[in-house]
Amino acid sequence: MAAKKANKTSSKVPSKSAFVRGLPATLPAKEVVAKAKAAGLTISDRYVHVIRSIAKRAARQGGNGLATGRRGGRPISSKRTFVLSLPGDLPAADVIKRAKAEGMKLTTNYVYKIRSRGAAASSRSATIGRAPAPTIKLGKRGAASIARSAASNGAHDEHFVSLVLDVGLARAAALLERVRARVQELAI
Numbered sequence: 001m002a003a004k005k006a007n008k009t010s011s012k013v014p015s016k017s018a019f020v021r022g023l024p025a026t027l028p029a030k031e032v033v034a035k036a037k038a039a040g041l042t043i044s045d046r047y048v049h050v051i052r053s054i055a056k057r058a059a060r061q062g063g064n065g066l067a068t069g070r071r072g073g074r075p076i077s078s079k080r081t082f083v084l085s086l087p088g089d090l091p092a093a094d095v096i097k098r099a100k101a102e103g104m105k106l107t108t109n110y111v112y113k114i115r116s117r118g119a120a121a122s123s124r125s126a127t128i129g130r131a132p133a134p135t136i137k138l139g140k141r142g143a144a145s146i147a148r149s150a151a152s153n154g155a156h157d158e159h160f161v162s163l164v165l166d167v168g169l170a171r172a173a174a175l176l177e178r179v180r181a182r183v184q185e186l187a188i
Contacts, residue, residue, distance in 0.1 A: 001014055003078065007016070010167070016036070016041050016043050016051075018047050018053050019036055019039065019043075019119060020032060020036075020043070020047070020051040020052065021051060021055055023035065025052055025055075025056075029043060029045040029048040029049060032048045033045060033048065061103065079099070079104055079106060079114075080114050080118070082097060082102065082104060083099075083110075083114040083115065083118070084114065084115070085116045086098065088115060092108040092111040093108070095111050096108065096111065116166070142147055175181060
């Protein structure tokens with residue numbers, strides 16, 4: 001029984017990827033395919049290029065190319081997950097620097113887009129199961145007051161309104177309530 005196992009392990013053919021990595025990188029892909037065929041393996045030129053690409057990337061990053069966890073050497077974490085895992089108040093430039101250190105390419109627009117979608121998705125999921133936030137009703141005087149201030153402060157008010165629309169009315173009302181409470185604490 002032990003003799004049979006010894007024979008099996010001695011005639012074992014290496015895996016396709018190990019075979020490709022075992023040959024010099026300067027050897028043309030067509031010759032690698034021919035040598036693989038002679039060794040009893042069937043591979044394509046494309047397969048040779050993919051394995052060599054993974055090996056080059058691993059050499060640049062200081063790894064062995066095998067412990068990446070995903071096909072093609074891609075990291076397990078996606079760009080979106082990476083951006084959402086960082087604090088929301090971290091500047092986009094810092095997010096891009098950290099992503100570059102992880103081997104990802106990001107743009108500021110991508111960071112802002114993912115954060116806005118991520119925040120919207122998390123606020124929607126956070127509100128499920130909670131009582132709805134109270135609605136703010138403005139009387140005629142309140143609406144007229146807002147219109148007057150908008151005319152006098154134009155750009156600031158437009159910016160505030162756009163922020164409220166981005167955050168959402170319920171969340172903005174809660175934040176304003178926190179600001180009112182803080183002002184009252186300071187006034188006392």
